[in-house]
Amino acid sequence: MIASATGLATSESRERAFEEIVGRDTERLCALARSILRDEGEAQDAVQETLVKAWRSWDSLSRSDHTSRWLTRVCVNHCISRRRYLRSRGWPPLDLLERAGSAGNDGSSVPIKDVDLDGAYRKLSLKQRAAITITFGHGYSVDECAALMGCRPGTVRTHVARGLATLRKELGDA
Amino acid sequence: MPDIDSPLDTRLQSFFEEIKAQGLPGQLAAFKPATARAGRRMLNLFAGAAGIAVVAAGVAVFAVELNGHHDVGSLIPGGQSSSSSIVGPTPPFRPSVPTDAHGVKVLIPVTYGTGPKTLPTVVLGPNEALGYEYGCISDHPTTVATTMALVANRVFDTSGSWSNFLVDGCSNPKGASAGSEMSNGGAGILNRQIYRPTTTPAPLQSTISLRVKTEASVNWVVLVYEFPSTSAWVVVPPIPTSTTSSSPAPSLAPGVAPPGATVLVPLTYGTGPATLPTFTWAANDMLYIADGCGSGSVGDTVTFAGDNSTFDGDFVNGQCSGPVTLDGGSGTSGGAGGPVSLTVKAGASLKWAVFIYEAPPGLLGPAP
Incomplete structure (x- = not known):
């Protein structure tokens, strides 16, 4: 009985600690996923999947000093591997969705005032979006971005450069 | 951060700030680890079924009514239909629970709608399996240009990945008029999917949030119900007795070719x-x-x-x-x-x- 009560208390404190992390990082993760995916539903799925994965790894994760970085990395990876993942789950029309999305807002994300930029941004690959989002939108360095995306810094620079070139071209050298 | 030219930099910063200002969606704000745990438990059952998403398919012909609303009076005992005012073609099919499935309880009655929508939260009873029927239609000229997914806001899998996408290529009036059939994933089709625990009992009830994910212009219809997971899935009409199998015939819907085939x-x-x-x-x-x-x-x-x-x-x-x-x-x-x-x-x-x-x-x- 005592062991049960102790177990319950441990479980509750575990949940409380987890929820503190959720409260601190979820909004940031959500903004990150929205920026990369430009689809509200997919972004929520990616964040929730990140949180579920975090909960499952919480025993080890809670002892880490780099929880936020871990969450960010998992979320970014979910976002940039979303296409492959969805295809494996029988989501053949994703290309069509992306094509529809590239022409402008497709109704699945909150409209952005700068419609032209949003439309051009949707024409970037997910990795280009991730690299630009992480560096320009969230202030990480190229090295940090490389660590989050699991690639080399040079690859990040390439994604950023090509992404920006596309944006300039689409926006008429804005 | 790499340097870029100022005008684009300014626009990008505003772009990202606007996205950050969108705030936290309610579903994520309400995320509780206990929910995740319950989901895993439930998906233990569904997990065995993760790859097995049993698609009860039968080939059936439905009345086609285009550019008009269906009579949404419920065909389901105890069930209520709901219909929002939708513009354009109505899905040319009407979901219904299997007439000979026992112990069916309707969780979300036949509901028509347009565009993305969060459906009412449902509670799946202990040892119950979940059945969905849904379909969609749009004015797009090709059936595969639009999609609809019924997304469960739960983890239906213990492998760490999602298996809650139930996908359909939406119909269009032309495609639908050629004949409708029940299927999984075909275009212009009413889907029926069943998640049934097959390997592990599901002793606890579970709360599941569902939402329809589709383009804004797509009209859809959905029905969600539960039934005892231990009950056999029976499909009408009765299984033919003349089969090439020496074993008892599988529970299977009869094949009916669409008109013209x-x-x-x-x-x-x-x-x-x-x-x-x-x-x-x-x-x-x-x-x-x-x-x-x-x-x-x-x-x-x-x-x-x-x-x-x-x-x-x-x-x-x-x-x-x-x-x-x-x-x-x-x-x-x-x-x-x-x-x-x-x-x-x-x-x-x-x-x-x-x-x-x-x-x-x-x-x-x-x-x-």
Whole structure:
């Protein structure tokens, strides 16, 4: 009985600690996923999947000093591997969705005032979006971005450069 | 941060700031680890079924009503229909619970809507399986240009990944009018999907949030119900007694070809390896092979393999660990035509069923 009560208390404190992390990082993760995916539903799925994965790894994760970085990395990876993942789950029309999305807002994300930029941004690959989002939108360095995306810094620079070139071209050298 | 030119930099900063200001969606704000844990528990049951998402398919013909609203009076005992005011074509089909499924309780009655929508939260009772029926239609000129997914805000899997996407290519008036059938994933089709715990009991009730994910212009209809997971899934009409199987016939819907199609191999049941009767595939016709398998284990497959230049492809069905259900028919483009002899490759005790028909190109819309 005592062991049960102790177990319950441990479980509750575990949940409380987890929820503190959720409260601190979820909004940031959500903004990150929205920026990369430009689809509200997919972004929520990616964040929730990140949180579920975090909960499952919480025993080890809670002892880490780099929880936020871990969450960010998992979320970014979910976002940039979303296409492959969805295809494996029988989501053949994703290309069509992306094509529809590239022409402008497709109704699945909150409209952005700068419609032209949003439309051009949707024409970037997910990795280009991730690299630009992480560096320009969230202030990480190229090295940090490389660590989050699991690639080399040079690859990040390439994604950023090509992404920006596309944006300039689409926006008429804005 | 790499340097970029100032005008684009300014626009990008505003762009990202605007996204950051959108705040936290309620569903994520309400995320509780306890929910995740319950989800895993429930998905233990569903997990066995993760790859098995049993698609109860039957081929059925539905009344087609285009550009008008259906009578949304409930056909479901105890169920209520709801319909929002939708503009444009109404899905040309009406979901209903199986007439001979026992212990069915409607969780979300027949509901029509347009665009993305969060559905009411449902509570799945202990030891209950979940059934969904849904379909969609839009004015897009091609059936595959629009999609609808019924997304469960839960983790239906213990493997760390999601298996809650139930996908459909939406119908359009032209495609739908060619005939409707129940299927999984085909275009212009009403879907029925069942998540049934098969390997682990589901002793606890679970709360599930569902939302319809689709383009803003898509009209859809959905019905969600639960039924005892231990009950056999029975499909009307009764299983034919004349089968090629020496074992009890699998629970299977009968094959009915859509209007205008020609049946090449009537619905045939079997167990283990077999060779199907040779049929002649008309030049340029689309060939549709509806197949199913069951009574096997996760990972078991049945392959319907062609053996000559007329048809040298393989149709592989990997959903053999539950009851046998017939899918809606995978289509393949026609060629020069000619005789086709298909070989069934399956484990000795694996039950299977197949139904093959052909139709002129364009009659049934794009190949699923």
